Amino acid sequence: MTERFTGSFTQQEPIPEEGIAAAIEVLKSGRLHRYNLVGDDPGEVALLEQEFAAMVGAKYCLSVASGGYALACSLRATGVKPGDRVLTNAFTLAPVPGAIASVGAVPVFVGVTEGLVIDLDDLAAKADSADVLMLSHMRGHLCDMDRLMEICDAAGVTVIEDCAHTMGAAWNGVPSGRHGFVGCYSCQTYKHVNSGEGGLLVTDDEEVAARAIMLSGSYMLYGRHLAAPGPEVFERIKYDTPNVSGRMDHLRAAILRPQLRDLETQVARWNDRYRTVEAGLRDTPGLTIVERPEAERYVGSSIQFLLLDWSEAAIDEVVKRCAARGVELKWFGGAEPVGFTSRYDSWRYAPSERMPDSDRVLRSILDMRLPLTFSVEDCELIARIIRAEVGAVFQGG
Ligand SMILES: *Cc1c(COP(=O)(O)O)cnc(C)c1O
Numbered sequence: 001m002t003e004r005f006t007g008s009f010t011q012q013e014p015i016p017e018e019g020i021a022a023a024i025e026v027l028k029s030g031r032l033h034r035y036n037l038v039g040d041d042p043g044e045v046a047l048l049e050q051e052f053a054a055m056v057g058a059k060y061c062l063s064v065a066s067g068g069y070a071l072a073c074s075l076r077a078t079g080v081k082p083g084d085r086v087l088t089n090a091f092t093l094a095p096v097p098g099a100i101a102s103v104g105a106v107p108v109f110v111g112v113t114e115g116l117v118i119d120l121d122d123l124a125a126k127a128d129s130a131d132v133l134m135l136s137h138m139r140g141h142l143c144d145m146d147r148l149m150e151i152c153d154a155a156g157v158t159v160i161e162d163c164a165h166t167m168g169a170a171w172n173g174v175p176s177g178r179h180g181f182v183g184c185y186s187c188q189t190y191k192h193v194n195s196g197e198g199g200l201l202v203t204d205d206e207e208v209a210a211r212a213i214m215l216s217g218s219y220m221l222y223g224r225h226l227a228a229p230g231p232e233v234f235e236r237i238k239y240d241t242p243n244v245s246g247r248m249d250h251l252r253a254a255i256l257r258p259q260l261r262d263l264e265t266q267v268a269r270w271n272d273r274y275r276t277v278e279a280g281l282r283d284t285p286g287l288t289i290v291e292r293p294e295a296e297r298y299v300g301s302s303i304q305f306l307l308l309d310w311s312e313a314a315i316d317e318v319v320k321r322c323a324a325r326g327v328e329l330k331w332f333g334g335a336e337p338v339g340f341t342s343r344y345d346s347w348r349y350a351p352s353e354r355m356p357d358s359d360r361v362l363r364s365i366l367d368m369r370l371p372l373t374f375s376v377e378d379c380e381l382i383a384r385i386i387r388a389e390v391g392a393v394f395q396g397g
Pocket of ligand 1: 095139
C-alpha cells in the first residue's frame with residue numbers, strides 16, 4: 001500500500017485558552033486602541049512590549065501592525081533616505097526588499113551559501129557600498145553572527161535583523177535580533193507566535209526607539225509606553241518625526257502574551273518534529289541536508305533540503321509526486337513567484353547582477369512547513385514519503 005499524508009501544512013494550533021479569555025476581556029471593555037486606557041492600567045500592548053524586551057534582553061520594544069511594518073519602520077528610524085543603498089539577502093521573502101523599496105531605498109542583494117545563510121565573503125566584498133544591512137534570517141538559518149558583526153562593524157554598516165523565522169533562536173547564546181542595531185519580528189499566523197498579523201521591534205538605542213514609537217503613530221502619548229526611553233528623548237525628535245500609523249491593538253497583544261510565555265515549550269516541540277524529518281531524510285541519495293552549526297539554536301518551524309544540480313524537470317517531478325501523496329513542498333528556485341516563494345530576480349523593481357553560485361543553491365531549495373498540529377509520527381511518515389519520491393526520481397533520472 002502506498003502511504004499518504006492527509007494533514008494540512010497550513011493548520012496552526014488554536015490560540016491558548018488563556019489568550020482567548022484575555023481577548024474576550026478586551027472585547028468586553030470596548031477599548032481596543034492601545035492608548036485607550038483607564039486609570040493606571042498599562043494595557044495589553046505596553047505589557048507585551050515590556051515582556052518581550054525582558055525576554056530578549058533589550059532596553060526598548062515597540063509592537064506594530066506587521067513584521068514588514070517593523071522592517072520599514074526600523075529603516076526610517078535609523079535614517080535611511082530615498083536613494084540610499086541597503087544590503088540584503090538574495091534568499092529572503094518579498095516583504096524584505098519590499099520594506100527597503102517602501103522608503104525609496106535600493107536593495108543590493110548579497111548571495112546565499114549551501115548552508116542557506118548570507119554569503120559572508122560576498123557581504124565583505126559589498127560592505128563598502130552601503131551604510132545599512134537588512135539581514136534576513138530566512139527560514140530560521142543563522143549565519144556566523146560573530147563574523148558578520150565584525151565585517152559590518154569594520155565597514156561602518158548598521159545591521160537591522162529580520163527575525164521573522166528566528167523568534168526564540170540564538171547564536172552562541174545571544175538571542176536572534178540582539179546582535180544588530182534593531183531586531184524585527186513577525187507575529188503573523190505562520191511565524192512563531194500567532195496574532196494573525198503583528199510585529200515587534202527591539203533596540204537598545206534610545207533615539208531609534210523614540211523615533212520608531214513616533215513613527216508608529218503615538219499621537220504624543222509616548223508616556224504610556226513601558227519599554228520606551230524617557231520624555232526628554234522624545235522632546236528631541238518629536239517635531240521632525242512623521243506619523244506613519246502602524247500600531248498594534250490590545251486584542252492582538254492579549255492573545256500574544258500567553259504565547260510568548262509558552263515559546264520555550266513550543267520551540268522544543270518544533271525541534272522534535274524538525275529532527276524527526278531530518279533523521280528520516282539523512283543519507284537519501286541525491287539529497288543534501290542543510291547541517292545546523294553547533295553555535296546555532298534554531299527553531300525548526302520549517303525544514304529545507306537541497307537537490308543540488310538536479311534538472312528543473314526532475315525537481316518539478318519530485319514536488320508533484322510528493323504533492324500526490326499529500327506532502328506540500330515549496331520550490332524556492334521556481335522561475336515564477338508562487339505563493340510565498342520568490343527569487344531575487346522576480347523583484348524587478350530592484351535589478352541586480354546575476355550571482356551564479358547563489359543561483360545554483362536557490363534552484364535546489366525545497367522547503368516544507370512543520371506546523372505544531374503535526375505529530376512526530378506524522379513527521380516520520382512525511383520523511384518516508386519524501387525519501388521514497390526523491391529516490392524514485394533520482395534513480396529514474
Ligand atoms: C513573514 C516574513 C516577514 C514579514 O512578516 P509580515 O508580518 O508578514 O509582514 C519578513 N521576513 C520574512 C523572511 C518573513 O518570512
